[in-house]
Amino acid sequence: MHFTILICTHNRVALLNKTLASINRAYRPANCHISLLVVANACTDDTHHFLNEYIRVASCNGWLPLDWVAEPTPGKSHALNCAIPLLSGSWIAFVDDDHRVDTHYLVEICNAAHMFPEATLFCGRIMPDWRGREPKWVHDNGPYRIYPLPVPRFDHGENSFHILDDGPVPGGGNLIIRREVFSRIGSFSTELGPYGHNLRGGEDIDFVLRAREKGELLVYVPEIIQYHFVDQERLSLPYLLRKSYQRSCTGMQARNDKSSGVPLYLWRKLFTYFLQCIFSLSWARTRFYLVRLAAVLGEVSGALNRKI
Incomplete structure (x- = not known):
């Protein structure tokens, strides 16, 4: 070999x-x-x-x-x-x-x-x-x-x-x-x-x-x-947010999905995570939802710039 x-x-x-x-x-x-x-x-x-x-x-x-x-x-x-x-x-x-x-x-x-x-x-x-x-x-x-x-x-x-x-x-x-x-x-x-x-x-x-x-x-x-x-x-919050956003953005762009625009479920996730960030009562929970929010923003960006 x-x-x-x-x-x-x-x-x-x-x-x-x-x-x-x-x-x-x-x-x-x-x-x-x-x-x-x-x-x-x-x-x-x-x-x-x-x-x-x-x-x-x-x-x-x-x-x-x-x-x-x-x-x-x-x-x-x-x-x-x-x-x-x-x-x-x-x-x-x-x-x-x-x-x-x-x-x-x-x-x-x-x-x-x-x-x-x-x-x-x-x-x-x-x-x-x-x-x-x-x-x-x-x-x-x-x-x-x-x-x-x-x-x-x-x-x-x-x-x-x-x-x-x-x-x-x-x-x-x-x-x-x-x-x-x-x-x-x-x-x-x-x-x-x-x-x-x-x-x-x-x-x-x-x-x-x-x-x-x-x-x-x-x-x-x-x-x-x-x-x-x-x-x-990589273990800092700014990096976590940037990486989460970019990973989701390019992952969405790489999908074999010929649909155009942003799916409705992404807007629902965006709204939900935003509210969770605002009303969180602990830092661990806030950090979690901030990272999730960055990921959904990346998906939205990827969907808007997806290859058709």
Whole structure:
């Protein structure tokens, strides 16, 4: 088996270093060739120098072989699309530049490919990389818990299953795709996705939805695990509100819904959450409904700007 790990990065050389270090620490499966491809998207920091230095010392350090390319057009979708014609191997594994992989990550990808030979896409778990400095509310499971968390999390249990049309939709942070899928599904939407480190997204969800529409088989494999770096800024209320708004906005835009205008139920939700914010009697409850209100505002914006 031969697979390529694809990383798109923008001005995060320190985090990229940690990501690559975690990949090189991971156990390597027998009879499997693994390579790395990094797309440096409009980078103005030391990323280019760092990648050249990696290549220079990779062999003597026993690191995985790496190629990289610069994509000057800002936007993750442009970086992903730049990579598609350069990909080699039968499978492509996506790793974000602010993730670290589990020590069994490489082995479990190979295991999944052998266990589910009919699959054309896999997704695994993404867990917050908690270090004990986070506030208590991020672990709250009560009625006013914040969801989704400001740090990405994709965890649907400890058993593998085929994800059907009504199942969860993974993002691209821990996605593994057969290379020939791109010839059937096409490229990533440049109308969606982040530019730099803003809070947009949706290019990966849009791709997965199009793949499922065309009959590609997606399997959830919980043993394939990545951990998302926890930026303390993400645990502030302003970030929670911005992220909730942007996530809902791009999620609505990515839906395969040809209707126009804003559905009536969204206006009802907007009014309800607004009243709940005003008459809340505790900070936990107020924070919860503020985040919900931001999410609905994002849905309204997404509905008004949906691709028809």
